[in-house]
Amino acid sequence: MTNPVQAPALVELKAVNKHYGPLHVLQDINLQVTKGEVVVVIGPSGSGKSTLCRTINRLETIDDGSITIEGEELPKEGKALAALRADVGMVFQSFNLFAHKTILENVTLGPIKVKGVSKADAEKQALALLERVGVGHQAAKLPAQLSGGQQQRVAIARALAMKPKVMLFDEPTSALDPEMINEVLDVMVELAREGMTMVVVTHEMGFARKAADRVVFMADGQIVEEATPDEFFTNPQSSRAKDFLSKILTNG
Amino acid sequence: MNVIIDNSDLFLTGFKNTGILFAISAFFALILGTVVAGMRVSPAPAMRAAGTFYVNVVRNTPLTLILAFFALGYPKLDLPEISFMNAAIIGLSLYTATYVSEAIRSGINTVSVGQSEAARAIGLPFMQTLTLIVLPQAFRSVVPPLFSVFIALLKNTTVAAGFSVLEAGAIRAYLSERGEPLLPGLLWVALIFVVLVLGILTPLQRYLEKKWRVAR
Numbered sequence: 001m002t003n004p005v006q007a008p009a010l011v012e013l014k015a016v017n018k019h020y021g022p023l024h025v026l027q028d029i030n031l032q033v034t035k036g037e038v039v040v041v042i043g044p045s046g047s048g049k050s051t052l053c054r055t056i057n058r059l060e061t062i063d064d065g066s067i068t069i070e071g072e073e074l075p076k077e078g079k080a081l082a083a084l085r086a087d088v089g090m091v092f093q094s095f096n097l098f099a100h101k102t103i104l105e106n107v108t109l110g111p112i113k114v115k116g117v118s119k120a121d122a123e124k125q126a127l128a129l130l131e132r133v134g135v136g137h138q139a140a141k142l143p144a145q146l147s148g149g150q151q152q153r154v155a156i157a158r159a160l161a162m163k164p165k166v167m168l169f170d171e172p173t174s175a176l177d178p179e180m181i182n183e184v185l186d187v188m189v190e191l192a193r194e195g196m197t198m199v200v201v202t203h204e205m206g207f208a209r210k211a212a213d214r215v216v217f218m219a220d221g222q223i224v225e226e227a228t229p230d231e232f233f234t235n236p237q238s239s240r241a242k243d244f245l246s247k248i249l250t251n252g
Numbered sequence: 253m254n255v256i257i258d259n260s261d262l263f264l265t266g267f268k269n270t271g272i273l274f275a276i277s278a279f280f281a282l283i284l285g286t287v288v289a290g291m292r293v294s295p296a297p298a299m300r301a302a303g304t305f306y307v308n309v310v311r312n313t314p315l316t317l318i319l320a321f322f323a324l325g326y327p328k329l330d331l332p333e334i335s336f337m338n339a340a341i342i343g344l345s346l347y348t349a350t351y352v353s354e355a356i357r358s359g360i361n362t363v364s365v366g367q368s369e370a371a372r373a374i375g376l377p378f379m380q381t382l383t384l385i386v387l388p389q390a391f392r393s394v395v396p397p398l399f400s401v402f403i404a405l406l407k408n409t410t411v412a413a414g415f416s417v418l419e420a421g422a423i424r425a426y427l428s429e430r431g432e433p434l435l436p437g438l439l440w441v442a443l444i445f446v447v448l449v450l451g452i453l454t455p456l457q458r459y460l461e462k463k464w465r466v467a468r
Contacts, residue, residue: 059369077295079377086375096370100389110374113384155370162374 008071010035010197011056011166016065018051025051026062027221033166038198040208040229043218044244049201050093052218053170056199057088070165086114089159089167093174095151097143097158103130104139107158114162122161129157133187149180153187160191167191169200205248209233217241255427255436262426267444269419273340273409278402280345285352289390290382292353293360303353311350315411319343323415340412348405355397359390392464399457403449420444 009032018026025048033039041049054060055067058074058081067074069088075081097106107126111117117125130136133153135146143151152172159167169188173181185207192198192211202208208215208229215232217225219240225232233249236242256263291303310318322339334342363386371381391398410421418426420441427437 057373059373082372082375082377084375085373088373090370090373092366092370092373094364094366096364096366098367098370098385100392109384110376113380114375158370158374 008035009033009068010037010070011199012066012068012071013052013055014066014068016052016055016067017063018048018055018060019063025221026055029065029223031216031223033197033199035165035197036195037213038192038196038200038211039214039216040212041199041201041216041218042203042205042208042244043224046220047218048221049218050170053168053199053201056166056168057085057090059090082114086110086162087165089162089164091152091155091159091167091169091172093171095143095148095155095175097151097154099143101142102139103135103141103143103146103154106143106154107161110158110162126157126161129160130154133157134183147180148176149183152176152180152184156184156187156191166197166199169198169202171201171203173202173204203248205233217244219244255432256440259423259427259430259432259437262423262430263440263444265418266420266423266426266441267448269337269417270406270409270421273337273344273412273417273419274406276341277344277348277409278405280341281348281352281401281405284345284349286356286387288349288353289356289360290387292357293382293386295378307350307353310346311354313347315343315347315408316414318347319411319415336412336416340409340415340417344405344408344412348401348408351401351404352398355394355401356387356390358397359392359394360386362393363389395457395461395464399453403453406448406453407445 011031011033013029013031016026016029017024027048029052031039031052041052043049051060055062056069058067069084072084075084097103098109101109104123104126107129108119108122111122111125112119127136127139130139133156135150135153135157138146138150138154143154146154156172172188173184176184181204185204188198188200188207189211200207200212212229215225215227215229216223217232217236217238217240224238225236225241227237232241233245236245288303288306291299292307294300294303319340322334322343323336326339327333367385367389368381371385376384409419412419413421413425423441424434424438428434
């Protein structure tokens with residue numbers, strides 16, 4: 001039997017385990033994300049999906065198993081880890097824009113301090129990115145002066161400014177007022193169309209249908225099901241996925 | 253009024269030295285205190301332990317003992333000589349730095365963990381996360397306690413009078429030698445301290461609080 005030619009995995013998790021005390025939050029997780037792929041991770045609260053997302057840039061450590069990015073094992077700490085994180089964009093549920101810095105400074109800080117880009121170049125690039133996510137005219141303001149949706153779009157621009165190989169989204173719309181969710185999702189859909197590799201933890205099934213290449217369903221620390229959005233939403237295999245979908249899709 | 257006019261030389265020299273002791277000690281205490289606060293939140297256990305050890309030992313030692321060590325004990329060691337003034341500066345800096353460190357550490361705790369996570373996520377190493385993101389925000393929230401520390405330092409400088417430094421706390425003793433009445437002299441010294449605090453430190457604190465007020 002010959003091995004099929006596989007696209008090399010950009011992100012690969014192999015037999016990853018993690019405990020919080022007695023709680024086994026990640027149980028033998030195996031996941032591959034290829035370049036350009038958009039993987040949406042869904043599942044009930046406490047299923048470990050956020051933790052999974054955060055292990056990929058080692059904001060959460062793991063107990064055992066391995067996580068590689070472009071075939072290289074995640075460094076444990078120090079300069080090497082910082083360098084790796086520069087290549088992995090992250091968007092948080094609570095935005096986490098630097099509160100004491102302007103919108104423009106939020107986006108230029110990484111390129112200037114981490115990549116050594118000149119201030120002028122960094123600002124030019126930042127303004128273009130802010131324009132692209134629709135908050136170009138807010139560049140001089142402080143984060144607290146912006147709405148949640150605007151802040152989250154700035155956070156996406158901040159991550160993009162590092163020209164990441166992969167973007168992690170940890171429930172990017174969960175802290176937003178309903179009327180602001182779409183402005184953030186639109187930016188994400190756009191990114192997905194442009195070929196960005198994305199791992200998205202979300203409760204937005206609309207986004208999963210529209211932009212995902214693959215849906216990963218997690219429950220109780222395990223990956224229960226992996227399928228294309230179409231398969232998953234129309235014909236879920238596991239009883240837990242059926243149960244989950246029945247709860248979230250009936251009130252639509 | 254006569255006391256202060258007749259002995260203006262004494263008051264001038266005394267408060268000039270108090271000013272020098274205060275300014276230099278405050279400067280070094282701020283730097284050292286910030287470094288120690290950074291050590292105490294560092295990911296390296298050895299750094300955390302060293303910072304904690306220093307704060308616990310020095311903060312729990314009476315200031316008089318620390319100054320006595322540098323003014324009286326240190327000269328007995330076979331080390332380069334230092335003047336009483338410099339000994340007082342070293343002692344006051346080391347002592348005050350522990351309080352600065354604790355004030356700043358409480359400020360660091362007010363900065364949400366998401367701020368440093370976001371900094372790490374864009375690839376900033378620990379030092380830059382601390383100096384660019386966490387400390388600037390921490391400082392803003394500790395202006396009032398930090399100024400309490402510095403006001404205490406200003407008054408603590410008088411302890412140096414016990415170790416042959418002619419500063420404001422020593423004025424009383426010199427006045428007695430000159431046969432001046434004690435009470436008016438003491439009251440003048442106290443009044444000048446109040447003026448220094450209300451006239452310089454408090455307005456500076458108010459200015460910084462206003463300037464650094466951030467909407468969160």
